[in-house]
Amino acid sequence: MKGVVIKSTGSWYTVLSENGVLLDCRIKGLFRIKGIKTTNPIAVGDNVEFEMENDGKAVINKIAERKNYIIRKSINLSKQSHILAANIDSAFLIVTLAFPRTSAGFIDRFLLTAEAYHIPTSIIFNKIDLFENDEALMKDLNTFIQIYERIGYKCYKVSATKRENISVLQALTKDKTTLIAGHSGVGKSTLVNAMDANLDLRVGEISDAHSKGKHTTTFAEMHPLNYGGFIIDTPGIKELGLVDMEKEEISDYFPEMRALRNNCKFNNCLHLNEPKCAIIEAVEKGEIATSRYNSYIGIMSGEELDIAYQS
Numbered sequence: 001m002k003g004v005v006i007k008s009t010g011s012w013y014t015v016l017s018e019n020g021v022l023l024d025c026r027i028k029g030l031f032r033i034k035g036i037k038t039t040n041p042i043a044v045g046d047n048v049e050f051e052m053e054n055d056g057k058a059v060i061n062k063i064a065e066r067k068n069y070i071i072r073k074s075i076n077l078s079k080q081s082h083i084l085a086a087n088i089d090s091a092f093l094i095v096t097l098a099f100p101r102t103s104a105g106f107i108d109r110f111l112l113t114a115e116a117y118h119i120p121t122s123i124i125f126n127k128i129d130l131f132e133n134d135e136a137l138m139k140d141l142n143t144f145i146q147i148y149e150r151i152g153y154k155c156y157k158v159s160a161t162k163r164e165n166i167s168v169l170q171a172l173t174k175d176k177t178t179l180i181a182g183h184s185g186v187g188k189s190t191l192v193n194a195m196d197a198n199l200d201l202r203v204g205e206i207s208d209a210h211s212k213g214k215h216t217t218t219f220a221e222m223h224p225l226n227y228g229g230f231i232i233d234t235p236g237i238k239e240l241g242l243v244d245m246e247k248e249e250i251s252d253y254f255p256e257m258r259a260l261r262n263n264c265k266f267n268n269c270l271h272l273n274e275p276k277c278a279i280i281e282a283v284e285k286g287e288i289a290t291s292r293y294n295s296y297i298g299i300m301s302g303e304e305l306d307i308a309y310q311s
Contacts, residue, residue: 004087005046006222006230013042013060015050016224025050025058043069043083044220044232045177068118070179085179085220085232090172091121094182094191097137097144099130102183104144108254108295110181111153115253116245119179122154122172126187129159147289151256160191170195175228184235192233196225201233250299251279256288257296272300 003023007014013025027042042048047064069086093110095102107123114121125144131137145155158165172178173195180188189201201223222232251257251271263278264271271279282288 001051002047002049004222005042005044005048006224008040008042008044008220010040013048015048015058015060023050023058025060028059028061040083043086044222045069045086045088047087070113070117070119084234085222087177088119088179088232089176091119091179091181092124092169092173093121094124094126094180094186094188095144096127096183096186097125097131097140098134099127100183100185102186104291105295105298106183107144107148108292109299112250112253112299115255122156123148124169124191125155125157126160126191128157129162129164147291150289151254151292158191160187160194163194166191166194170227173225173229173231177222177230177232179232179234181234188233192223192231195231196223196227198226199223199231247300251296254292254296256282256292270300271296 001017003015003017005013006016006022011026013027015023015025017023025048042060042063046066048060049062049064050058050060053059066086068088070084070088070091071081072084091114093107093114095107111121123144125141128141131141141157145157149155156165156168158169160166169191180192182188192201193199220232220234222230224230247270248268251261257271257279260278260282261269261271264274265276266274269277269279271277274280279288279293283290283293
């Protein structure tokens with residue numbers, strides 16, 4: 001029998017079978033995914049085969065090849081990684097410019113990770129109803145949108161509470177498997193509930209002391225949408241670190257840098273302080289946003305390469 005994993009609690013997996021039945025499954029023996037060292041051999045979104053045993057329990061015995069996955073550092077101190085979800089058609093990065101504020105650096109690290117794992121990503125600016133009359137924040141919003149749309153990312157202004165542009169998100173997610181990510185408090189669960197009221201996901205509160213969200217989702221879980229498709233809700237992210245990337249390839253995942261990398265004088269240019277670097281020249285001319293280049297410099301410093309992707 002075949003199905004898709006919609007929830008994982010560590011030792012047990014909830015599988016939605018092809019005939020629409022939910023089953024609690026365990027794995028038999030040790031699974032090893034070729035070339036990937038992770039704490040979880042099976043992830044939400046995995047297509048699996050399972051069988052019923054004599055005791056009436058379901059056992060997963062095969063995982064289908066993944067078309068993609070998104071991975072993070074394990075939150076423990078081991079050097080292993082954790083697959084957050086697999087077989088993703090697209091991702092929504094939920095961003096708020098206030099209550100709480102999402103930094104450009106965080107946005108860029110997520111986009112880089114999504115590029116590396118071939119996951120098309122849209123940037124969803126939520127809670128716009130909270131600062132529609134704030135000229136400074138609206139100016140920031142328009143600047144963000146200009147920067148990211150210029151390099152090919154679709155940006156959408158939404159309000160989950162006022163249902164602004166919710167129909168647009170419904171159209172984008174119909175019959176697809178979409179990963180939802182962002183800081184705690186940006187309104188991921190509220191947004192998903194607005195897209196499909198039948199889900200009724202638990203919504204957290206914002207901490208008054210720090211204007212940051214309190215975690216309500218503690219692990220990734222996939223929810224079927226009543227209009228077709230699936231939403232993968234993920235834990236709120238404090239920091240986003242990169243896994244198994246060499247410094248030489250980081251610029252490949254910045255679309256605006258990738259387009260110019262062959263114009264540098266040196267084939268092994270890291271775009272830091274080398275002479276006749278096409279990337280640095282583009283930054284100086286305003287063709288590449290300074291904030292994007294600063295994110296690149298921060299990642300290349302090495303520290304972000306090992307920061308945990310935490311809930």
